[in-house]
Amino acid sequence: MRTLWAFAGAVVLDAFAGWLFLDGHATLALVTHLLACLLLAGTMFYLLPVQYQKPVAPTLVFLFVLFFALPGLGTIGISAAMLYALYRPLGEGGMALTEHPIPELPFEPKALSAKPVYSLGGLRAILKNASEPNKRLAAVMATRNMPDQEAIPILRLALKDLEDDVRLLAYSLLDGKENSINKQINQLQTQLKDPTQQAQHWRFNRQLAEKFWELSYLGLAQGELRQYVLSRAAQYAQASIEQHPTTATEVFLGRVYLALGRYQEAQPLFERAADTTIARRHVMPYLAEIAFYQRRYDDCRAHLAALPPQANGSALQQLREYWHGQS
Numbered sequence: 001m002r003t004l005w006a007f008a009g010a011v012v013l014d015a016f017a018g019w020l021f022l023d024g025h026a027t028l029a030l031v032t033h034l035l036a037c038l039l040l041a042g043t044m045f046y047l048l049p050v051q052y053q054k055p056v057a058p059t060l061v062f063l064f065v066l067f068f069a070l071p072g073l074g075t076i077g078i079s080a081a082m083l084y085a086l087y088r089p090l091g092e093g094g095m096a097l098t099e100h101p102i103p104e105l106p107f108e109p110k111a112l113s114a115k116p117v118y119s120l121g122g123l124r125a126i127l128k129n130a131s132e133p134n135k136r137l138a139a140v141m142a143t144r145n146m147p148d149q150e151a152i153p154i155l156r157l158a159l160k161d162l163e164d165d166v167r168l169l170a171y172s173l174l175d176g177k178e179n180s181i182n183k184q185i186n187q188l189q190t191q192l193k194d195p196t197q198q199a200q201h202w203r204f205n206r207q208l209a210e211k212f213w214e215l216s217y218l219g220l221a222q223g224e225l226r227q228y229v230l231s232r233a234a235q236y237a238q239a240s241i242e243q244h245p246t247t248a249t250e251v252f253l254g255r256v257y258l259a260l261g262r263y264q265e266a267q268p269l270f271e272r273a274a275d276t277t278i279a280r281r282h283v284m285p286y287l288a289e290i291a292f293y294q295r296r297y298d299d300c301r302a303h304l305a306a307l308p309p310q311a312n313g314s315a316l317q318q319l320r321e322y323w324h325g326q327s
Helices: 002-022 026-047 056-069 073-087 120-129 133-145 148-158 164-192 195-217 224-243 247-260 263-274 277-293 297-305 315-325
Strands: none
Touching: 002 026, 002 073, 026 056, 026 073, 056 073, 120 133, 120 148, 133 148, 133 164, 148 164, 164 195, 195 224, 195 247, 224 247, 247 263, 247 277, 263 277, 277 297, 297 315
16 A cells, blocks of 8 residues: 555656646756656565566666656556556467367378479579579489489589588489499399309390490499490490390490490491391481491481481481481
């Protein structure tokens, strides 16, 4: 009760200070306002909860300065706001929690979009232009869902990234692909040494040739290493032909010789395959390519003319139109 009377007295005293100020007695009004602020600060300090009364001196000074800076209705507003906030905290109605049941997992994976989120060009653009390393990391991770032939050039581009994490992730993915092929090569070489499976040696030789070719075709072997793996592919393909000759293996060996630049050895292999109706449309472009490298341009045009009609807009059809447009 005493506190209420003290608070009411302080408010009346501050109102009297306002009246003195308006009546032209500024000095007397200032002194009256100082007394009112001292009384308000002491009253409010007494009303504060105990945990907010310490330290005592700074708290009293803070209250006094606060009331002194906002005379008149400001003192009433500050007092009402502080007391309401201290003794009437926010209720828990707005913080109520709603419990939701745990949703069941889907019976089967959701259908994946036929169109990937990142296109090949998009991934290259992200690796070259994205400033955030996380975006470039996501681009590298996206290559895990792509064919090796498309993913490996992007991973090689990521090896030039300035961020260590991007380079390490790209190297890890490339190393995993190369190790997988090398593991298959080791298994096939072990089977090739098994005399009990001699009847299948031609098949193992053919598969070994394909694995070495894959290292070059995917770009996992470059420079001198590429020449080496292509030589091994030619060696195993030749061994397979000697044990079990097939047109498909001869065409394959011709492609290996073509990649090695051994055109004189590749040409007869393709020419023999061209005598068969099934392989003709596959080998004519290779014969045209050999003729081009050997600068026999008339033969190159003739081989393309012998090529069966291709789909409009395809690369081979455009090549034919280019060469025959000049004739």
